Amino acid sequence: MIEGMLIGLTTALTFQNIFMVMIGCFFGTIIGMLPGLGPMTAIALMIPITYGFDPATGLILMAGVYYGAVFGGSTSSILLNAPGVPGTVATSFDGYPMAQQGKAGKALAIAAWSSFAGGTLSAIYLLFMAPSLSKVSLSFRSPDYFALMILGLTAIAAFSSKGQFLKAMMMVVLGLMLASVGQDSLSDITRFTFNNMNLTDGISFVLIVMATFAMSEALTIILKRNDPTAAAKQVSLTELGSIRIDKEERGKMYKTIPRSSIIGFLIGVLPGAGATIASFLAYGMERNLVKDDEKEKFGKGSVNGLSAPETANNAACSGSFVPMLTLGIPGSGTTAVMLGALLGFGIQPGPRLYMTNPEIFWSVIMSMYIGMVVLLILNLPLIPYIARILAVPKNYLIPLILFFSITGIYVMSFNNFDIYLMIGIAVVATFLRLYDFPMPPLILAFVLGGLMEENLRRSLLLSNGSWEFLWDRTLTICILVTTILIVVWHIYKTLTKK
Amino acid sequence: MNINTTKIISLLFFIFSAFYLYTAYQIQVFTFDENAPFNARTFPIYLGYAGLFFSGLKLILPDPDTIKVEHKTLEYKKTALLIVIAIIYGATILKVGYFLTTSLFLFASYYFLGERRWILMFLLSFPFVAAFMYLLHGILEIYLRDPFLQSIGVMG
Numbered sequence: 001m002i003e004g005m006l007i008g009l010t011t012a013l014t015f016q017n018i019f020m021v022m023i024g025c026f027f028g029t030i031i032g033m034l035p036g037l038g039p040m041t042a043i044a045l046m047i048p049i050t051y052g053f054d055p056a057t058g059l060i061l062m063a064g065v066y067y068g069a070v071f072g073g074s075t076s077s078i079l080l081n082a083p084g085v086p087g088t089v090a091t092s093f094d095g096y097p098m099a100q101q102g103k104a105g106k107a108l109a110i111a112a113w114s115s116f117a118g119g120t121l122s123a124i125y126l127l128f129m130a131p132s133l134s135k136v137s138l139s140f141r142s143p144d145y146f147a148l149m150i151l152g153l154t155a156i157a158a159f160s161s162k163g164q165f166l167k168a169m170m171m172v173v174l175g176l177m178l179a180s181v182g183q184d185s186l187s188d189i190t191r192f193t194f195n196n197m198n199l200t201d202g203i204s205f206v207l208i209v210m211a212t213f214a215m216s217e218a219l220t221i222i223l224k225r226n227d228p229t230a231a232a233k234q235v236s237l238t239e240l241g242s243i244r245i246d247k248e249e250r251g252k253m254y255k256t257i258p259r260s261s262i263i264g265f266l267i268g269v270l271p272g273a274g275a276t277i278a279s280f281l282a283y284g285m286e287r288n289l290v291k292d293d294e295k296e297k298f299g300k301g302s303v304n305g306l307s308a309p310e311t312a313n314n315a316a317c318s319g320s321f322v323p324m325l326t327l328g329i330p331g332s333g334t335t336a337v338m339l340g341a342l343l344g345f346g347i348q349p350g351p352r353l354y355m356t357n358p359e360i361f362w363s364v365i366m367s368m369y370i371g372m373v374v375l376l377i378l379n380l381p382l383i384p385y386i387a388r389i390l391a392v393p394k395n396y397l398i399p400l401i402l403f404f405s406i407t408g409i410y411v412m413s414f415n416n417f418d419i420y421l422m423i424g425i426a427v428v429a430t431f432l433r434l435y436d437f438p439m440p441p442l443i444l445a446f447v448l449g450g451l452m453e454e455n456l457r458r459s460l461l462l463s464n465g466s467w468e469f470l471w472d473r474t475l476t477i478c479i480l481v482t483t484i485l486i487v488v489w490h491i492y493k494t495l496t497k498k
Numbered sequence: 499m500n501i502n503t504t505k506i507i508s509l510l511f512f513i514f515s516a517f518y519l520y521t522a523y524q525i526q527v528f529t530f531d532e533n534a535p536f537n538a539r540t541f542p543i544y545l546g547y548a549g550l551f552f553s554g555l556k557l558i559l560p561d562p563d564t565i566k567v568e569h570k571t572l573e574y575k576k577t578a579l580l581i582v583i584a585i586i587y588g589a590t591i592l593k594v595g596y597f598l599t600t601s602l603f604l605f606a607s608y609y610f611l612g613e614r615r616w617i618l619m620f621l622l623s624f625p626f627v628a629a630f631m632y633l634l635h636g637i638l639e640i641y642l643r644d645p646f647l648q649s650i651g652v653m654g
Contacts, residue, residue, distance in 0.1 A: 465535030
């Protein structure tokens with residue numbers, strides 16, 4: 001493990017990779033600050049650029065963007081009460097009241113230090129947990145993987161659907177259907193191409209991500225007459241006050257950070273859960289654990305109330321890398337995008353990744369930590385200046401997002417058809433978004449579609465076409481029972497809802 | 499049963515799934531694969547049934563959280579204009595070239611979204627695209643086809 005860590009450190013500490021982390025954090029912070037534009041959009045816009053680099057550098061850049069976007073989301077939560085990403089909603093509960101009391105600088109510093117500590121602790125957990133889990137996951141067989149993918153898709157549908165589980169499951173099926181277009185991986189038989197040569201290789205993953213996130217988000221902003229930068233024009237972004245944290249406040253953070261990091265990391269590891277649930281759970285847990293006089297301060301600018309969700313959401317970000325790097329199954333929509341990018345590089349994440357490509361495995365883990373340092377040293381002092389970017393009018397923001405999306409597809413395929421297809425999918429996605437059909441399940445399903453079919457193929461061939469493989473192994477049964485419980489629970493909730 | 503747009507979308511998805519399932523059954527597989535436990539049409543067939551199942555459930559089950567969209571408040575005109583500009587951009591980018599079409603696309607988009615600061619619009623289109631092109635083509639060595647720039651001798 002030490003050898004691997006050193007390889008990772010050597011890769012992560014090259015000038016190019018440190019520069020990429022800095023660029024990624026900076027760009028991610030800007031995108032993350034804009035309400036509605038989250039880490040998935042930020043990473044999606046970066047994918048075409050990453051293909052100009054080697055896989056480790058590309059992934060390091062995307063990891064930097066991810067952390068930057070989460071940090072940027074916290075900034076807009078605190079300054080504007082407008083969370084840039086769902087994972088930072090809980091941050092606004094105490095961060096915004098603190099900013100209203102003239103302590104915006106302090107709130108940002110608490111958020112940054114908590115994120116840093118949460119990220120550091122979770123990077124340590126990841127450091128030790130990922131190799132162990134990789135070894136365990138070597139015992140996984142095709143039926144287990146198939147069941148695990150069903151669980152992952154069901155879980156993301158359950159957690160991202162805001163009570164609209166069936167809508168999310170429809171999006172899962174749509175994602176899998178889109179993934180089935182093109183040549184069958186084993187027999188090379190073309191499917192659903194309707195004799196169109198452009199579809200023979202299937203639909204590009206980048207195209208789907210750009211269409212359903214970047215482009216459809218831009219169209220939704222215009223369609224709904226939203227202005228993600230409007231709130232920034234109403235507040236002072238330059239007079240933030242002191243960023244110094246006093247001894248008493250530090251004392252409170254010392255207690256909150258370790259427990260919130262553990263809960264955040266564990267929630268992040270679960271497929272489909274992620275930063276949003278982690279931050280809410282950590283906030284709730286913290287409110288129950290503090291003394292009564294501190295409990296009174298929750299919602300009015302409590303240090304614990306701000307520190308807990310910030311620690312947890314960053315810890316969850318690291319946690320969500322565990323299933324992606326060790327099992328090859330992303331735990332969240334964002335890591336699904338990163339998995340798709342890795343597959344684009346020709347790298348198959350999974351239990352053997354840290355043996356076959358140790359430089360990628362370890363450099364990503366190491367760069368997470370470097371990303372935290374960058375956010376703390378560079379982004380925190382620069383926040384008053386970065387925040388001014390929030391005031392960029394949407395008249396410029398929207399065309400630029402469309403431009404990056406179309407350019408992304410153009411440089412990858414040099415094909416008009418792909419651009420038309422992307423616009424078509426973006427229009428459908430915009431319409432579906434209006435009616436609360438969630439997009440992350442579609443992306444995850446699209447990424448997992450090929451792997452799922454492959455594992456089902458192996459399982460069915462090994463069992464001679466019988467579905468007995470589903471109850472042959474205890475592990476498979478356990479995973480499937482969990483999946484069934486999630487489905488039954490959500491159908492029950494739908495039926496009993498007034 | 500209350501008919502709302504979500505139900506209509508579910509119905510459309512149901513029809514789409516039925517079409518997908520029909521097409522899945524039409525996939526030509528090799529003769530020796532016809533009765534194999536798994537062939538190229540197996541997974542799509544399951545997906546077709548899954549689509550019918552979930553959209554069917556959505557159609558039948560009550561919808562307590564009906565999403566109501568105020569269509570009068572939506573900005574259809576500007577959105578449609580942007581989509582049309584994007585389609586024209588997509589249609590011309592290969593023939594005309596990246597630099598000119600992208601710059602014009604950005605300039606037109608700023609204009610149709612209501613921007614009238616001409617100098618800023620110009621700076622954020624032509625010079626911006628040139629700089630971005632230099633980053634992609636010159637530094638990252640990502641090839642960008644541009645017949646227009648080639649015809650005037652700027653690009654080799």
